[in-house]
Amino acid sequence: MKQSDLLTNLPSDIIIDILSRLPIPTIIRCKSVCKPWLHLLRSHEFATHHLSTSAPALAVFQYKITSELYDIYEFEDDDQHYKLLTSFMPPCRGMIQGSANGFLVLRDLSLRPHGLSICNPITREYMEIHSPPEFDYTYPQVAAFGFGASRITGQHKVVRVFHGREIPECHVYTLGTGSWRSVASSAPLRYGNGSIGEFLNGNLHWLVFDSNGKPWISCFDLETELFSIISPPLPLRTQRWPVAGVFAFQDKLCVCDNSSEDEIVV
Structure with a gap:
């Protein structure tokens, strides 16, 4: 043979x-x-x-005057060292809006309404997600995004939270369906414009503030598509984005307060 x-x-x-x-x-x-x-x-x-x-990897967006470049770094030696695996230039000019299971969501900031695409940095393949015309908005209206996979079905979903009034609106795009769906919105909370929902354990998490300025963590369960809120683990000194936010570190959800010039509190 x-x-x-x-x-x-x-x-x-x-x-x-x-x-x-x-x-x-x-x-x-x-x-x-x-x-x-x-x-x-x-x-x-x-x-x-x-x-x-x-091994765990980190996607880094580098903005240049003529182009945008994405670098993928692989962590080694208990995450203390890393090496560059690959670099690529996407077909659209976009910011990273979330990642799950090796896929990235890119948001094209030059389009209105903002265009989204799913990227596999390993195979260099892209899939565009078209937004309906009603997704267009202007300042001071706010749109926040998130991307993750449900715990049971494994379906990948893009979530958009929009509010131009007191009550936010929420829409979900399940990959493979080709359309957006409206779901029950969260409580009357303020999201940061362009803030990214942190994906952990089947949930998306945003740092939000109520009408009294009190911080909360808004959680969206990608399986049940229901919202809940929890209190952050420490008092924040600021109500401004992006000096405060939530991030996933290993298997834990962290709150980062970067409002001080002398220290960063995690």
């Missing part, structure tokens, strides 16, 4: 395991080898396997 025939006749799960061990630039080139490999690299099975065997 020829060596090429041996590779062709390998089970798909073994080929996926082999391809997932390659450097990212090599994986990208493998898309052009043959149609079966292209199909495997685009499959959910490859994405799941590659994510399960990969």
